[in-house]
Amino acid sequence: MTELKSGPTLAVCMIVRNEERVLERCLDGLDGIYDELCIVDTGSTDKTVEIAKRYTDKVQVFHECNDELGNIIDFSAARNRALEMTQADWVLQIDADEVIRQGKELIRTHITREDTDRIAMIIRNGCADNDVLSGRLFRRSNAQGYKSAIHEYLEFDGRAELDNRLMIENLPNKEGKETxxxxxxxxxxxxxxxxxxxxxxxxxxxxxxxxxxxxxxxxxxxxxxxxxxxxxxxxxxxxxxxxxxxxxxxxxxxxxxxxxxxxxxxxxxxxxxxxxxxxxxxxxxxxxxxxxxxxxxxxxxxxxxxxxxxxxxxxxxxxxxxxxxxxxxxx
The missing domain is CATH 1.25.40.10 (Tetratricopeptide repeat domain)
Incomplete structure (x- = not known):
């Protein structure tokens, strides 16, 4: 469990489902940067929830984002539930099949800043050709909630800037899952x-x-x-x-x-x-x-x-x- 820090607080907010193969890799890589870990599980049938509870007591099972067959149909609903679980000053959004590839040591510095409310970073999907920028680190009080059932985005009111020294890499394992x-x-x-x-x-x-x-x-x-x-x-x-x-x-x-x-x-x-x-x-x-x-x-x-x-x-x-x-x- 990560030791709490002084100063502004940071929550890591995640949504997960059947991620037992990759969840520990992600959470171990986050050690030392967050004050609070909030995880929403949307219907795992493997050991994902059990693994998550080793790292935090803030784990919720949430099925309202699924259809009658249990398939997820609204990612923004799950994201918003995770966001509702915290009162931290800042939030880092990351998925179980992602890792912080570079710039981890900069995150705590960014959340002490008064001149910005959101930090965009590089999200790498396989190779540099597929890089996108995403404001995954943000001041919670400026967040107005996630929108769109798929490729959800955060409605946000505040100042933003890019730090391309920060990179999150997607390393999925879809074995036995819908691609x-x-x-x-x-x-x-x-x-x-x-x-x-x-x-x-x-x-x-x-x-x-x-x-x-x-x-x-x-x-x-x-x-x-x-x-x-x-x-x-x-x-x-x-x-x-x-x-x-x-x-x-x-x-x-x-x-x-x-x-x-x-x-x-x-x-x-x-x-x-x-x-x-x-x-x-x-x-x-x-x-x-x-x-x-x-x-x-x-x-x-x-x-x-x-x-x-x-x-x-x-x-x-x-x-x-x-x-x-x-x-x-x-x-």
Whole structure:
């Protein structure tokens, strides 16, 4: 059990289900940083609850977020229950299959600050290409609760900043469980039955199909996200990933149009220029490909890119492609 600290208090809030293979790894990695550990179990049938109770007496079993078959249908309800269990000054949100990969020693320093209310950090899912930023460390009094049944987000009123020295890494073990992709597609489809014009849900559904390489289905989802266009944070990414999906469907004009729309929304990202370059390179329109890759070379990853950037798009890919173009022109 973690020894209590002086000064502002920190609670770790978690939701879990059937995580006996990974829970101890996560909790052992958190030792020394929290004052309170609050765990909500949404219906484990293994030893998850037993393991959790070795670390804290604040463990609740909560089934109201599940359907009649016991499948989770509302992640925000479970998150909010965990948040209600604490009166700590600050909260760190982490999942059982995650670990603090770097920056653990900075967390206690951040919660003593008066000039910010939320700290965004890197969330790594497999590799740097899949990195996203998420405000997982936040002042509890400014939190207004989690929203959305799937890909839940915290409504928050306060000052936020990024500390990219902090990283949480996702290391899942889905043996004997519904895969994350299957679950996410199921929940997105459920949510779209209630909110068919929700661009955010269409975006995340498209992202799941993109991972599965179902590019035609992904493109339709991103088209719907763009049609309703009410996901403010995702306006650029909706169009970029639509361009990616159409590229893989060999719809060259559609890919170019979507990529250009992404550039018009935010020209700081190299990804859309790389996509344009890849289309023109594939079509052997080398002058346009060269221009697009050169524009990508002039970009740096935006510091506020909450939905992530692709490291290869900044220098590596456009540089390699420009060398190929130079070799073809010299041949």
């Amino acid at each position: 994350g992709s299957e679950r996410n597609i199921r929940l997105c489809l459920n949510q779209l039955e209630e909110k068919p014009k929700d661009s955010r849900t269409w975006y995340y559904l498209g992202s799941e199909y993109l991972i599965k390489h179902d590019f035609a289905q992904a493109a339709e989802c991103f088209k719907n996200a763009k049609l309703h266009d009410n996901y403010k944070q995702g306006k650029y990414h909706v169009r970029y990933y639509l361009a990616v999906s159409l590229f893989h469907c060999h719809d060259w004009p559609g890919a170019v149009d979507a990529a250009n729309e992404a550039v018009d929304i935010d020209d700081r990202y190299a990804e859309s220029y790389c996509l344009l370059g890849d289309v023109f390179f594939t079509l052997e329109i080398l002058d346009k490909a060269k221009l697009a890759y050169e524009q990508a070379m002039n970009c740096s990853p935006p510091s506020d890119a909450l939905l992530g950037t692709k490291p290869w798009a900044y220098q590596e890919h456009p540089e390699n492609q420009l060398k190929k173009i130079a070799d073809l022109c010299d041949a």
